[in-house]
Amino acid sequence: MTIRAGSLDRRTLLRGAIATAAVGSFAVACSSPSGKDGDGDSGPKGEKSATNPFGVAANSTVEAAIFDGGYGTDYVDYTNQVLGGQVKGLKVKVEPVVDIAPQLQPRFVGGNPPDLIDNSGEDQIGFLGILDQLEELDDLFEANTYEGKKIADIVYPGVKAPGTFRDKFVALNYVMTVYGVWYSKSLFEENGWTPPKTWDEALDLGQQAKKKGKYLFVHGKEAATYYRTLLIDSAIKEGGDEVRLALENLEKGCWSHPAVQGVIKVMETMVKQKMFVPGGSGTQFQKAQAIWSNDQKALLYPSGGWIENEMKKATKADFQMTGFPSMTLTDKPTLPYESLRAAAGEPFIVPRQGKNPAGGKEVLRAMLSEKAAANFSRTKLAPTIVKGTVPADGYGSTALVTQTKMLEAAGTNIFNYMFVETYGLNTDQLVPFNSFLAGDIDGKGLTSALQKISDKVREDDSVDKVKVS
Amino acid sequence: MKDTTPIAKTASRRPKPAARGGRPRRRKLTFDRVTFFLAFLGVPLAIFVIFVLIPFGEAIFWGMTDWRGFSPDYNFVGFDNFTKMFQDDVFLKALRNVALLAVFVPLVTLTLALGVAVAITLGGPSKGPVRGIRGASFYRIVSFFPYVVPAIIVGLIWAQMYDPNAGLLNGVLTGLGLDRFDTFAWLGEKATAMPSVMFVIVWGLVGFYAVLFIAAIKGVPAELYEAARIDGAGRLRTTVSITLPAIRDSVQTAYIYLGIAALDAFVYVQAMVPNGGPDNSTLTISQRLFNVAFAKQQFGYATAMGVVLAVVTLVFAALVFLVNRLTGGGEGESKRKAPGARARRAAAKGGAG
Numbered sequence: 001m002t003i004r005a006g007s008l009d010r011r012t013l014l015r016g017a018i019a020t021a022a023v024g025s026f027a028v029a030c031s032s033p034s035g036k037d038g039d040g041d042s043g044p045k046g047e048k049s050a051t052n053p054f055g056v057a058a059n060s061t062v063e064a065a066i067f068d069g070g071y072g073t074d075y076v077d078y079t080n081q082v083l084g085g086q087v088k089g090l091k092v093k094v095e096p097v098v099d100i101a102p103q104l105q106p107r108f109v110g111g112n113p114p115d116l117i118d119n120s121g122e123d124q125i126g127f128l129g130i131l132d133q134l135e136e137l138d139d140l141f142e143a144n145t146y147e148g149k150k151i152a153d154i155v156y157p158g159v160k161a162p163g164t165f166r167d168k169f170v171a172l173n174y175v176m177t178v179y180g181v182w183y184s185k186s187l188f189e190e191n192g193w194t195p196p197k198t199w200d201e202a203l204d205l206g207q208q209a210k211k212k213g214k215y216l217f218v219h220g221k222e223a224a225t226y227y228r229t230l231l232i233d234s235a236i237k238e239g240g241d242e243v244r245l246a247l248e249n250l251e252k253g254c255w256s257h258p259a260v261q262g263v264i265k266v267m268e269t270m271v272k273q274k275m276f277v278p279g280g281s282g283t284q285f286q287k288a289q290a291i292w293s294n295d296q297k298a299l300l301y302p303s304g305g306w307i308e309n310e311m312k313k314a315t316k317a318d319f320q321m322t323g324f325p326s327m328t329l330t331d332k333p334t335l336p337y338e339s340l341r342a343a344a345g346e347p348f349i350v351p352r353q354g355k356n357p358a359g360g361k362e363v364l365r366a367m368l369s370e371k372a373a374a375n376f377s378r379t380k381l382a383p384t385i386v387k388g389t390v391p392a393d394g395y396g397s398t399a400l401v402t403q404t405k406m407l408e409a410a411g412t413n414i415f416n417y418m419f420v421e422t423y424g425l426n427t428d429q430l431v432p433f434n435s436f437l438a439g440d441i442d443g444k445g446l447t448s449a450l451q452k453i454s455d456k457v458r459e460d461d462s463v464d465k466v467k468v469s
Numbered sequence: 470m471k472d473t474t475p476i477a478k479t480a481s482r483r484p485k486p487a488a489r490g491g492r493p494r495r496r497k498l499t500f501d502r503v504t505f506f507l508a509f510l511g512v513p514l515a516i517f518v519i520f521v522l523i524p525f526g527e528a529i530f531w532g533m534t535d536w537r538g539f540s541p542d543y544n545f546v547g548f549d550n551f552t553k554m555f556q557d558d559v560f561l562k563a564l565r566n567v568a569l570l571a572v573f574v575p576l577v578t579l580t581l582a583l584g585v586a587v588a589i590t591l592g593g594p595s596k597g598p599v600r601g602i603r604g605a606s607f608y609r610i611v612s613f614f615p616y617v618v619p620a621i622i623v624g625l626i627w628a629q630m631y632d633p634n635a636g637l638l639n640g641v642l643t644g645l646g647l648d649r650f651d652t653f654a655w656l657g658e659k660a661t662a663m664p665s666v667m668f669v670i671v672w673g674l675v676g677f678y679a680v681l682f683i684a685a686i687k688g689v690p691a692e693l694y695e696a697a698r699i700d701g702a703g704r705l706r707t708t709v710s711i712t713l714p715a716i717r718d719s720v721q722t723a724y725i726y727l728g729i730a731a732l733d734a735f736v737y738v739q740a741m742v743p744n745g746g747p748d749n750s751t752l753t754i755s756q757r758l759f760n761v762a763f764a765k766q767q768f769g770y771a772t773a774m775g776v777v778l779a780v781v782t783l784v785f786a787a788l789v790f791l792v793n794r795l796t797g798g799g800e801g802e803s804k805r806k807a808p809g810a811r812a813r814r815a816a817a818k819g820g821a822g
Contacts, residue, residue, distance in 0.1 A: 279652040282657025287632060
């Protein structure tokens, strides 16, 4: 009898086990679209006026889901200090979120999204999928700041572009992100090195570094695509809009453009000559970055302006983190050396179906006030899209100062591209970049792998394409 | 030996329905019986239907749509997602990877777990009563330790251990004079990434299955072992010919559990090689599914992948059942005879040899 009972138990267990697995596999189905359409107009309304351009109801609350990443969420909470000054009793309730898409997806489907979302981070929601559920923000740029100036006039040029999809301006990107190559000014001065302006100079610097037992670059497995950014930036400076548009529109053979190939060729040489810290493709990216910022085993690191804040705790004393624009391929690039990829990042969106969409816009207006923008730069050491809020000393941050300087030097020669984020290609592209930087595949292999990733999206009819021009 | 035989006989001579004369008599539906069925059959069945069968059906339906995940709009696309999936080289690679995991992880884990369990329960001195090695209870607890640590932490710790430049593993290896492991990227080399991941999964789970097997072995009558020992069977012989057949149902259950865990493996790979590893050599279906759903916003397509993963899981379970049945185990009539008969044969052979 005991044997019998035992086997029954096991069978029940087994069924449970299979069921568990099945439920796990189907978990994604749990949030299937069954919610009703929410009604965004039911929220409380206030009178529109000069100090209340969107007609927010007094004493209402704005629910803000803010990406809790490198910049934290306190800077949005800070707007509570200025909000009440214009609209009586308006408050923002900040909810820190790390995995934006998985966490907010059910709320979008259910028709009750938050009023304001910082749609950022690794799991950001692709904009095309929610485009028709978002408020357009053109009226925000037409409104005045808390100081009485028109918002469109106080921000850097081109900040609307990264938040515009299919001619709809739906995302306000708050933080100005400058992409470049970063180095330790103190280390370079000590050794009499100068930051390279061309890829040939970089190759020379790599030789000199080797003499000192150092490497030129370092990469981490989750961030190997920072070298894709560097590659594309250099290629666009060399070949101009032609290169940018080919990549953006996933054109056939876009990765075989001579400008792209020229840079890949030099990178390949650098990999072959062991100018990359070995083992990068198996190293967690922040650890890899510390090899550059703390151990100073590598001289250069391509990254965005967030790097100083990110590595704050793992940076050698007196490192003097400084940036310069990506290297050019030849002496006569189409765009000048000073041109750079700069884009407003941290896209804030206001869902139409929220309870208080006008309040969401009002919080954005508060964030663009001088007080809030200055607070952001001071505490996060990164520039916002509001011009002139960073003092000359950059609050003691060399990185913040160089970012401002780089932006000023570039003037209107600022470009950006979005195809990686638009089609969610980063994870796919990491694979060949890790292989390439580890020396497992050569430039040719990298090119064909990248081309295949672009081709796959272009040929997939089920993916909506954005035509960039 | 004699003591156990009658038990087996009783078990095999349970009165069959036929012996009682055709169909079993219907019993009266008393209040007691009705409430019993409601509580012990109705409730689990309802939970099963609501939380398993309905999501199953729903998932199959959503797998045939192009739902983007953030709005209630979708189109029905039939089997497009499935045909697309089997033309997608990245997905096929993921399928291959999980197949590797499902083959090797259970095999290695269970072999090790059985070894540990046998050592702890039967590995002791060959004189006196059958018992484990000295300090058995200590080893039993220690072997369970990794299982107490949550999988995500196991993954993160090992990601640090494998670090090429600052990791403990390379530090130890180079310290031993193996200089070629200086800056060796365990998770970054195509040849080592998958084995490294498998090792961590095995490391994390072996303790649990050792404890499971210890419990199963303790249910095997000690007389069997004593008889085998008297007949001259060694430890290996006892393990293969007595322990293994006697606990084969536990092994089957464990195999299926582990296979399911290995087919998913999401937590471990996400912690150690979040992007699929070198040349996607450690990419799992669950990672691909997550990426397609949340980065590419193709929830319909991702759900279709989930359906395929579920089918793969069921096929795996069916295969394990089949193999077990073909090798003489299982739930059938043969099973009730087998353990005793096999053990007797083994004992006889051991005695002869």
